[in-house]
Amino acid sequence: MSTTPARRPGGRSAKVRDAVYTAVGQLMGEGKADRITIPLLANRAGVNPTSIYRRWGDLDTLLEEVAVAALTKDGDDLPDTGSLRGDLSAWARIVIDDITQPRRTRYLRAMTSARDEVLTCPCWEQRRTQAKVMLDRARARGEQAPTEQQVLDHVIAPMYHHVVFGLAADRDYADQLVHDVITMA
């Protein structure tokens, strides 16, 4: 990705990394999230376990890395419906649909176990950026709008909370949250 002097991110390393990432994704998808071990992963990836031990050290580090990669790679372009409520509602639905997929849910949970006193994470920064775009547009139209932080706290956080702790979360729930945060403005 950048000019690293003594590193070799070239074809071979990348190949191994991709194979391992893919293997993690597969095993997660098969519901074996909590029975993943390094030898199992290595076998699935067609890679030597030693390579994983040396590159990532332990399983948590690897899972964290894969989780962040998976959760920040969004292809969704932001909705632009002409009203803040419409935008947030559509966005919240996209997000809830995304994170309730079993594989994504497992990634989220993997993130929590690996985490220790990290003050920021690409995932939330991404959501914040997305929120900002929609809020700025709304303000430009002269609409009353909540702050970015309020959107994160009252729409994003409750949804993630529900998903991570295994509580019910669907589109109606997302709509309700958007309604509440609009009321707040």
Next chain:
Amino acid sequence: MSTTPARRPGGRSAKVRDAVYTAVGQLMGEGKADRITIPLLANRAGVNPTSIYRRWGDLDTLLEEVAVAALTKDGDDLPDTGSLRGDLSAWARIVIDDITQPRRTRYLRAMTSARDEVLTCPCWEQRRTQAKVMLDRARARGEQAPTEQQVLDHVIAPMYHHVVFGLAADRDYADQLVHDVITMA
């Protein structure tokens, strides 16, 4: 706990269970949350590993059980300040102080990894009950009050979310959330 015909919850089993619970608490407190193993736990508890294997089967089951036990055992009596804002603010501070303790945080994270498609949990039910008491009091005084669900979604959920994902969470943050949810009513 109940009239189980063929079980023996008598002194000895209880002793072992308590020893194991205590050992889990100790190791959690020492920051070795993710390096806990059954043999390690058994050694600390002065119990034979076999006993743990036979009673709980695997580590996740045990940790989940301990986590729920720890997180639902509150001794805090609810604040009664005379106003809803005062009550919620004091309560939110109690909660945030509680769950930001390293040991509690680890319990919370343990809960997420063990969880799979559980739709309800004693922890949230307890918070809901607490919220209901304060909201009923407020309504009896004629105050405008949000719903229980709103309190859970917009005060409790964001705090837990922050804690679980390692984001900053302090009393000022709790106050802000209470302010927002009051605005909503």
Next chain:
DNA sequence: AGCTTAAAGCAAAGACTTCTGCAATAATGG
């Protein structure tokens, strides 16, 4: 193209975890 060396593969040793009989202990019921 040839050289250097970061990174992966290989294999065997070591450590740890988990399981399985059998013996010992003590909680319940008569």
Next chain:
DNA sequence: CCATTATTGCAGAAGTCTTTGCTTTAAGCT
């Protein structure tokens, strides 16, 4: 108080994960 039997302790076996030193491969540079 005695008999029953749920539950724990013990020890050894089996299986799995992790580490380590060395060899092989190929990316980056001149």
